[in-house]
Amino acid sequence: MRKKMVKMDKLVLSPIKINNIELKNRIIFAPTSLGLSHEETVEKYRSIARGGVAMIIVGDVPVSKRGFLSMYNRKMAKHYQDIIDAIHSEGALACAQLHSSDSKFTSLIKYIPLVLIKKMTPNDLRNKLNESVPHYISTLSLKKVKEIISNFGDAAEKATQLGFDCVQVHGDRICGSFSSSIMNFREDEYGGSPENRAKFAVACVSAIRKKCPNITIDYKLAVRQEKPHYGNAGVIEEEIKVFVPLLEKAGVNSFHVALANHGELEDTIPPVNHPYFKEQGCFLKFADEVKKYTNLPICGVGCLEKPEFIEEQLQNHRIEMAAMSRQLIADSQWVNKVKNNEETSIHTCVRCNQKCLKGMQAHKGVHCIYEGRAS
Numbered sequence: 001m002r003k004k005m006v007k008m009d010k011l012v013l014s015p016i017k018i019n020n021i022e023l024k025n026r027i028i029f030a031p032t033s034l035g036l037s038h039e040e041t042v043e044k045y046r047s048i049a050r051g052g053v054a055m056i057i058v059g060d061v062p063v064s065k066r067g068f069l070s071m072y073n074r075k076m077a078k079h080y081q082d083i084i085d086a087i088h089s090e091g092a093l094a095c096a097q098l099h100s101s102d103s104k105f106t107s108l109i110k111y112i113p114l115v116l117i118k119k120m121t122p123n124d125l126r127n128k129l130n131e132s133v134p135h136y137i138s139t140l141s142l143k144k145v146k147e148i149i150s151n152f153g154d155a156a157e158k159a160t161q162l163g164f165d166c167v168q169v170h171g172d173r174i175c176g177s178f179s180s181s182i183m184n185f186r187e188d189e190y191g192g193s194p195e196n197r198a199k200f201a202v203a204c205v206s207a208i209r210k211k212c213p214n215i216t217i218d219y220k221l222a223v224r225q226e227k228p229h230y231g232n233a234g235v236i237e238e239e240i241k242v243f244v245p246l247l248e249k250a251g252v253n254s255f256h257v258a259l260a261n262h263g264e265l266e267d268t269i270p271p272v273n274h275p276y277f278k279e280q281g282c283f284l285k286f287a288d289e290v291k292k293y294t295n296l297p298i299c300g301v302g303c304l305e306k307p308e309f310i311e312e313q314l315q316n317h318r319i320e321m322a323a324m325s326r327q328l329i330a331d332s333q334w335v336n337k338v339k340n341n342e343e344t345s346i347h348t349c350v351r352c353n354q355k356c357l358k359g360m361q362a363h364k365g366v367h368c369i370y371e372g373r374a375s
Contacts, residue, residue: 011314012307013339015054016321018297019216019253021093021166023054023321026314027335030256030301030323031059031097031168031220036365038079042086048328049090052335056087057168057218057256057323061096063148063155071158084163095218096159098208099170100148102177102233103132130232130262137177138185145190145200148174153207156215166216167208169252172261175201176222176233179243183233183262194235194242201243202250209251218299219252222260223286228276230267231260237289244293254297256323257287265357269326270303272351277302280309287319299323303351307334307343326356329368 013025029048034041045056058080065072071080080096087094156167169175177183178200184191190199201219208217221243222234235243244255259277261268270277277283283302290298300319304310310322328334331347338346347370355367 010307010311010338012311012322013335016297018218019166020214021216023093024091025052025054025335026310026321027053028299028321028323029053029056029328030325031057031170032325032329032366033059033360034366035360035363038082040365041079042082045083046086046090048332049087049092051328051332052339053092053328054321054335055093055095055165057095057097058083058164059097060099060170060173061155061159063098063100063151065151065154071155071162077162080162080164088163093165094163095166095168096155096162096164097168097170097220098152098155098159099173099175100151102174102183103130103136133177133233133262134183134185137174137183138191142188149200149203149207152204153211156208156212156217160212160215166218168218168220168256169201169204169208171201171220172222172233172258175204176260177262179222179235179239180224180233180260181236182224194239195246197235198243198246202246205247205250205252216253217251218254218256219247220256220258221247221286221290222258223283223289224260225286230263230276232262234260237286240286240289241293244290248294248296252296254299254321255287255290255294256299256301257283257290258301259283259286265361266353269353269357270351271353279303280305281313284313284318291318297321305349307338307346326351326368329356329366330370 016023016026034044049056062069064070069076071077084094159167178190179197184197189196205217224231224234224236226236259268280303284300287298287300297320299321301323304322304324305327313319327349330349334346337343355369359365359367
């Protein structure tokens with residue numbers, strides 16, 4: 001029998017109020033592309049909610065009113081409602097991560113045959129897609145820019161109609177690319193200075209706030225690191241002081257701070273042997289910088305696994321919430337085990353990326369080496 005840890009009051013289990021919602025504890029399932037069937041996706045979310053998390057962020061919910069994955073599509077609306085019902089049935093909140101693509105996938109159709117005959121890998125295709133982003137962002141018409149901004153407001157309203165409790169603006173897709181000096185070469189009001197590059201994201205938040213005055217808005221702030229360079233979208237650390245106050249003024253209620261994407265996936269989903277991001281809490285230094293410019297609640301991410309480490313970050317007011325993906329896939333009962341003083345029985349994520357990231361890349365869906373083991 002495993003020995004239980006000495007019971008103590010844990011901040012990680014305490015509630016927190018953000019705008020008009022209350023999280024029952026400080027643990028959130030981070031937005032994740034699961035790559036599973038509808039039934040498997042619903043059950044995966046149900047299992048994670050049953051494990052005791054306060055909220056699940058459903059990743060990559062498109063704001064577009066057209067397309068197969070749109071919330072406005074009857075089949076997809078039912079898909080999201082089933083997910084929301086599963087999450088709510090287990091006592092957790094459901095958040096929609098709103099995003100819009102920052103590239104034209106149709107421009108890459110010519111490469112699909114090469115992928116099919118294995119002369120190009122899916123990762124090669126992803127790199128091609130990333131390479132197309134600067135041209136798309138920099139040549140997008142003002143009419144289309146305004147349309148996408150408006151779509152964010154409408155999508156937030158649609159999300160609440162479907163039953164989502166709040167929304168997160170994905171600051172690492174189109175918002176992150178507009179924010180980035182690497183991706184954005186526009187010469188109009190949306191390009192150039194950090195203040196101008198912030199205008200698109202700020203306008204998207206404002207559109208949501210105008211359409212849904214009382215909705216709780218989280219913003220995933222993507223931070224690009226230099227020296228050494230990691231990430232291409234988002235903002236550099238020195239620009240945080242510009243972006244955060246503007247986003248807060250527009251109506252953001254909390255920040256979810258992470259490393260910017262549009263680089264190698266193993267940078268934002270670091271394995272245990274990553275050359276730079278190998279320690280627990282590897283992205284929390286970006287949250288430290290955000291903390292200097294806002295009093296809003298901050299959610300930290302980045303290889304968060306051990307209860308004692310997360311508790312220490314909360315107690316030190318470094319973050320107010322902790323988001324995990326791989327760890328909750330490794331052990332969906334993480335929160336319940338902490339609550340029951342059974343931390344020593346947690347299946348700790350070893351960051352091997354064998355069946356989660358590699359499963360997604362192989363189009364087999366996100367799984368874990370712990371699957372099938374008793375919890």
